[in-house]
Amino acid sequence: MTEYAGPAAVPVRGAAVPATRFDVVVVGAGPAGSAAALELARAGHRVALVERGAFPGAKNVYGGVVYGRILDELVPRWWEEAPVQRWVTRRQTMLLTPTQALTVDFRTEAWGEPPYNGATTHRAEFDAWLAGKAEAAGAELITSTVVTGLLLDSAGRVSGVRTDRPDGDLGAKVVIACDGVNSFLAKQAGMYPPGQLEHTTLGVKETLALPRETLEERFGVRGRHGVDIEMVGCTRGIPGGGFLYTNLDSVSIGVVLGLEGLGESKIRPEQLIAELKAHPAIAPLVRGGELTEYAAHLIPEGGYRTMPRLTGDGMLVSGDAAAMCLAAGIWLEGVNFAIGSGMYAGRAAAEALSTGDTTAAGLAGYERRLRDSFVLADHRKLAGAPELLLGERMQTKYPAMVCDLVENLFQVNNPAPKPGLRKLARRSARQHGVRLRDLAKDAIAGFRAYG
Template sequence: MTERMFDVVVVGAGPAGSAAALTAARAGLSVALVERGPHPGSKNVYGGVVYGRVLDELVPRWWEQLPAQRWITRRSTMIMTDRQAVTVDVRAEAWGGPPYNGATAFRADLDGWLARLAEEAGAVLVPSTVATGLLRDVDGMVRGVRTDRPDGDLTAGVVIACDGVNSFLAKEAGLFTDRDTAQHNSLGVKETLALPREVLEDRFALRGRDGLDMEILGCTRGIPGGGFLYTNLDSISLGVVVGLKGLADSGVRPEELLADLRAHPSIAPLVRGAELKEYTAHLLPEGGYDTMPELVGDGILVAGDAAAMCLAAGVWLEGVNFAIGAGMYAGRAAVEALARDDTSLAGLAGYRRMLEESFVLADHRKLRRVPGLVFSDRVQQRYPALLCDLAEEFFRVDNPRPKPGLGRLLRRTASRHGVRLRHLLSDAVTGWRSFG
């Protein structure tokens, strides 16, 4: 067996990697946390919503430390066409106090905070370092990583790959199948738009640290995807997320879609007068449960975006919470395997068991059919126009004509948009089985 320099090497200091390093270091293991950027968060452009309850086990009273921008007390889902919009808006005062439901945050802040906790627990941060490949022993067991530093091999009992979408380490380990994972990846583009805090709070009817999370469907010219608007302390995160294949086939540039959204009659008044501070883009894995790689190999575990742990379920767009949870369980599995001196696939199998018993894989498995439904032609192109027209006609007062019944309106509107009622019923059943 190769003599190891560390017990655990974690590649990637995002939420999954830092949670794994923190967990393993707290258990007394020697841990290296490798980050390709000059500091954790420097390569990430996320400015969205964090669902922090997963931190209950990892960081007691985490809400007193989390670098939150705003606590989400409003959740809105907007369905739009180029001239219409229908919005369901939920407000909950209870979400504005501990233990909170969600918070907007910037990844540079969030990643830095989690990595500092890992360092304080004893992990060694290795910044500005790229893991270029895996080290193996004569039996093929993963025993560490190669890096781009001179003499930069890091040997370890367990490698935890948290190296992002299309993980090179997971691929080198043979954990991805022959499925074309690229077709399940999406591109997110985002603008950070600055507004004075008092203007923002007045415009969005917020107070104190309350915040809004708005998810949008029908804003991508029929390309599979959606949009979002999140409020920060004194800025707005406005963006779209679209499937790579659909975007390439359309010939449309992502900034065009973002410009469309910014100019939409329902969005333009909300961002009026805002100053562009940042434009960023990021790849996301959105294929769900059926596109995940194998999560365990001989001497290696995979977590976070590297494991396609991003839930694109229309009303729920989550990733950071799954990353933190998976990282925490990966750290625990490494501790157990090293204590038994068995870091083979069988020795690390507890990781999969922990994920199955937790929300991480339970939610992904329950909603495994939803990405296919959400990104389908009907949901992306037909249903937004159908629902907007249905709402417009239902609330139209057209005297002296009598008011039409909802069933008649639905049949007429569905026919106009080429939607058969059996398709509506089929999609409703899929949705019920997933969300019910």
């Protein structure tokens, strides 16, 4: 995690005390913000949950699965009421070339039973549900409101937020910034390090409607069981990957692309999605699907080494605003890290309010809780994974090398004798310009990241 003092904040200093005062203002009613507001409301604090959309989830996009174990602690037996589309009981990882596909396919019935493992959801439904929990606990939900800056007291401590509403300043002892990737508020407070563009990706997806019976037949599932497919080698060498997952009567398909590589390529994301939908391994799954949604979302994929400073005087940063999306190939997770970080932010803020110390020192319980939980433990462990996975060899050489190796392994060339695996591996590596020392280097890096 980057230690960065940053420039002086630019918000309103020494502003008049706003008429509307809260103990805590939470900015952003996504999973992180709603989890923080829920914890604080349950602790009896007056909390405002401010959302720029017309309702929670109105502007939120993601490209994957909600993993609910952290919800066990926040909303016990959440699976009985959460708006789930399908329970993921089948996971696939694909290596693709324009004409080949190598798939690792795993399925288990255990993931289709309580307490479940992962679920596909629509963010407009899921975020509204979780924000509703916070509101029912006593949080004040303020929608269609844009937070335009921070308020500082005469000592330079965060003392609330300014909004785009007339007389819309909201005073608070603590502000929790859950305002998404490249957080405007965290930047304004000087908590963000420079150079975030190279660690940011653009996720673009289409949702294609399919009859439920057709979908279940094509993907080999039944009832509420579903499939999550992650792909590498489908982005024309632009650092990133592809995904496909099933909803109840639709599929979501898309790509995640490094912003710098995308800009240099001059390729439009929708071109890559069109190519992915036409791929021989994917086309039979999405054939006849009717486009019902096209959406895009910035994703912080740099991980632990690119996180901003998380705690300041009167301020905490959580969720995507804190770069807490885990992009580690095997694990592509965001919502659970947002919920976890928001929950711990809420608890830390409540603790600081109880002691009367909302300085950075008084809020230090936030980072302590994160370190003691999966949130920072997983990010620290997998700190090197994004660099490895988004590297040039992983993106442009390894998928084709492995696919050719497997094709040659299974190809029968009688009457010629079968070549040995070692010979085939060397031939494939040489054919795709992969040096053995680079292969060994990446293997060691992978072992260190995942071992």
